[in-house]
Amino acid sequence: MTETIQVGSAVPDFNLTTYEPSSGDFGEVSLADLKSSGKWTILFFYPADFTFV
Amino acid sequence: MGARLITVSCDTHFTHLAWHTVEKQLKDVKFTMASDKTGELARTLGIYLEDAGLALRGTYVISPQGTLLFSEVNFLNVGRNVDELMRKFKAALYVAKKDEGIPPSWNEEGDLTLKPSAKMVGKVEEALANDGNPA
Numbered sequence: 001m002t003e004t005i006q007v008g009s010a011v012p013d014f015n016l017t018t019y020e021p022s023s024g025d026f027g028e029v030s031l032a033d034l035k036s037s038g039k040w041t042i043l044f045f046y047p048a049d050f051t052f053v
Numbered sequence: 054m055g056a057r058l059i060t061v062s063c064d065t066h067f068t069h070l071a072w073h074t075v076e077k078q079l080k081d082v083k084f085t086m087a088s089d090k091t092g093e094l095a096r097t098l099g100i101y102l103e104d105a106g107l108a109l110r111g112t113y114v115i116s117p118q119g120t121l122l123f124s125e126v127n128f129l130n131v132g133r134n135v136d137e138l139m140r141k142f143k144a145a146l147y148v149a150k151k152d153e154g155i156p157p158s159w160n161e162e163g164d165l166t167l168k169p170s171a172k173m174v175g176k177v178e179e180a181l182a183n184d185g186n187p188a
């Protein structure tokens with residue numbers, strides 16, 4: 001088990017490839033960009049596409 | 054509410070596109086769908102299942118400063134309640150603005166909060182019954 005992030009600690013930067021349903025395009029999202037735009041981020045993980053959420 | 058909701062799984066962005074296109078239930082879902090194909094972020098958050106190559110149902114609220122303020126992990130087959138998530142997100146937003154305590158009965162801004170003080174010690178029940186003022 002790797003070390004995890006405790007609530008109250010900083011989340012290390014991440015960069016993920018995305019699909020944007022609103023535009024139908026692929027894109028990128030990074031925590032650094034979200035922080036610089038002053039937005040809160042909610043990450044909602046689920047096991048896999050094509051299963052019930 | 055000034056937040057970006059991002060759904061994440063260990064599928065590729067191509068699979069996200071295919072699923073979103075085929076599944077009619079997702080027709081009105083406009084949230085960004087992110088791919089954590091290598092499981093790197095899921096591993097960082099401690100929710101990656103190495104054997105299955107899948108992530109558990111983890112929910113994370115991160116402030117604009119990059120601080121993790123809330124996390125919750127459900128097992129694979131337990132769905133999440135959006136109202137529950139929104140209550141905790143609104144609570145995180147509220148305490149980021151004001152140094153107050155959020156009682157369990159709190160649902161949204163305007164509901165009773167508690168202001169920490171010496172007078173409050175041992176008087177929480179009285180304060181909750183008296184508009185936040187320890188009698």
